[in-house]
Amino acid sequence: MKKISIFLIFCLIQFSEGLTCIEGFTLVNNKCLKLIITDQTHSAARRECNLNGGNLVSVYNAIDNTAIAQFATVGSDPVWIGLNCPNDHDASSCVWDNQAGNASGYNNFIAANPSNDVGTCVYMLTFGSLRGRWFSASCDGMEISAVCETSPVEQCLYNLNGYCYYPLGELSEVDAQNACSQNCEGSLVSIHSAAENTFVSKIFKDSSKGYIRIGAQLSSGNVNSWIDGSVWDYTNIGYQNKGLGSCYSMSLINELVVPGKWISSNCSALLPSVCKRPQHAQCGSTPAPTLAPPQCSGISYSTDTGAIYSPNYPYSYLSTDTAPCYYILTVTTDTAMIWFTEVNLDANARIELYSSLDTQTPFAIIDRNSQGNITFSTFESSTSLIKMVFKPCTTCGSSSSGTIFRWKAILGKQYPTLCASDQTISTNGIITSTNYPNVYNNYLSCPYNLQNPNKGGRIQLHFTDFWTESGYDYVKIYDGRNSTQPLLASISGNLVGNSNLTYTSTGQNLYVLFTSDRSNVFKGFSAVFYEYP
Numbered sequence: 001m002k003k004i005s006i007f008l009i010f011c012l013i014q015f016s017e018g019l020t021c022i023e024g025f026t027l028v029n030n031k032c033l034k035l036i037i038t039d040q041t042h043s044a045a046r047r048e049c050n051l052n053g054g055n056l057v058s059v060y061n062a063i064d065n066t067a068i069a070q071f072a073t074v075g076s077d078p079v080w081i082g083l084n085c086p087n088d089h090d091a092s093s094c095v096w097d098n099q100a101g102n103a104s105g106y107n108n109f110i111a112a113n114p115s116n117d118v119g120t121c122v123y124m125l126t127f128g129s130l131r132g133r134w135f136s137a138s139c140d141g142m143e144i145s146a147v148c149e150t151s152p153v154e155q156c157l158y159n160l161n162g163y164c165y166y167p168l169g170e171l172s173e174v175d176a177q178n179a180c181s182q183n184c185e186g187s188l189v190s191i192h193s194a195a196e197n198t199f200v201s202k203i204f205k206d207s208s209k210g211y212i213r214i215g216a217q218l219s220s221g222n223v224n225s226w227i228d229g230s231v232w233d234y235t236n237i238g239y240q241n242k243g244l245g246s247c248y249s250m251s252l253i254n255e256l257v258v259p260g261k262w263i264s265s266n267c268s269a270l271l272p273s274v275c276k277r278p279q280h281a282q283c284g285s286t287p288a289p290t291l292a293p294p295q296c297s298g299i300s301y302s303t304d305t306g307a308i309y310s311p312n313y314p315y316s317y318l319s320t321d322t323a324p325c326y327y328i329l330t331v332t333t334d335t336a337m338i339w340f341t342e343v344n345l346d347a348n349a350r351i352e353l354y355s356s357l358d359t360q361t362p363f364a365i366i367d368r369n370s371q372g373n374i375t376f377s378t379f380e381s382s383t384s385l386i387k388m389v390f391k392p393c394t395t396c397g398s399s400s401s402g403t404i405f406r407w408k409a410i411l412g413k414q415y416p417t418l419c420a421s422d423q424t425i426s427t428n429g430i431i432t433s434t435n436y437p438n439v440y441n442n443y444l445s446c447p448y449n450l451q452n453p454n455k456g457g458r459i460q461l462h463f464t465d466f467w468t469e470s471g472y473d474y475v476k477i478y479d480g481r482n483s484t485q486p487l488l489a490s491i492s493g494n495l496v497g498n499s500n501l502t503y504t505s506t507g508q509n510l511y512v513l514f515t516s517d518r519s520n521v522f523k524g525f526s527a528v529f530y531e532y533p
Helices: 042-051 062-074 173-182 194-201
Strands: 026-028 031-040 079-084 121-124 134-137 144-150 158-160 163-171 211-218 224-226 237-239 247-251 262-265 271-278 299-303 306-309 325-330 337-344 350-354 364-367 378-380 385-391 406-414 424-426 429-432 445-451 458-467 474-478 487-491 502-504 509-515 524-532
Touching (some): 026 062, 031 062, 042 144, 062 121, 158 194, 163 173, 173 211, 173 271, 194 247, 385 406, 445 458, 458 474, 458 509, 509 524
Parallel strands (some): 079 144, 237 262, 299 325, 406 429, 424 445
Antiparallel strands (some): 158 163, 163 271, 211 247, 247 262, 306 406, 350 364, 350 385, 429 524, 445 509, 458 524, 474 487, 474 509
């Protein structure tokens, strides 16, 4: 029986305004943590974390590492962390279970680790002079405690009986429902009691709005229903006429009906709306989803920016029952673009990219033969949509050679050249010099302020093409918001084909400044940038 001293490190438990954790987890340095005291293997601990709605903990900086080590001292035992290292003595090969990068940016391995001779999984010591240091271990040959992590959940301004309610501006029914679903998979509000009806009617303080949209619909058979699929167990209809429309709005004024009553309305009318979602939905602050389905059981969607992963990433996707995977990737402006930061396909797999949902001809195909030339190459759709179909080998089973077959892609868009402007650009995307791939102009001074919108996140910038006048026209990369911050690099010349032009910030911003002199111009540069843990 393990001895447990129960105490809390109160100085490490920080409550951020607007954030909380689901039941059983504690907010520590903006991470929601749970200590699993039961001794178990790494795979068993990972399963238990998954069942609790999270992953084994990931660590991206020394502050979090110290906080996690101290949090875990309530059980005097080493703890599993969510890291797997397939390559010996190579921290960059160590991939986090939450699919958010590797351990090259930060790690706390003891000397000679990671070591495949010992094992590919990783644990942290929580006691003694080596508290917080990381060691390799056999994934199934060692049973210890573990620390699980989930994302913080939002607290909300308007909440009732475990649900959050939030107002939207004037939108049509379909646009309002789409906007609601983008916020933690919410929906136009459903109403199930007189108390909830009164509560919703008070959200908009400005009575001049007149009417607000709710999530009720009238079918062709004159049957009322809620868009979110909940039971129609309460009604407050004041006037119903299918001829006026098959949607419903709630009156805020004493006009056609008294305030609080519902009336039929045109679905395309632009009305203020109210959304509703469970209060403890794990929405966090990330603007774009990470798509890493354990299997291909349906269609995955991503909007504007985000990382897309092969099934079961960071482990191999190979399976005897894997069906094709479908990803619908869209951007709100311009054309959709995608690039792959890593790709290793089996001999029978392929990735097909289409520019619309109904076209039968892909504009690009990636397979085992072509994959060696596509890393960081940009694939651009002719529309604002990319339909990606991944067809793995369905008869290969697990990789007997130990090879990990997987891929990772980034959805982004082209950003304009920002000469004489300090406009901030949020990830992910592509920046280029003026006129690229044609020659740039003389006398340029073009700043690009790149920002990761997620607190604690970083930016990684990779040049896919580079040719300027050597010694005269420069691209300078600063680690921060402006040119007063530390200079990471100053590059110039013909660097076409150089695969080492990758730079990573220590904070949320990278400042890129491109300058040219009065003579000799070349094609300039193209670079991709993206969120980095």
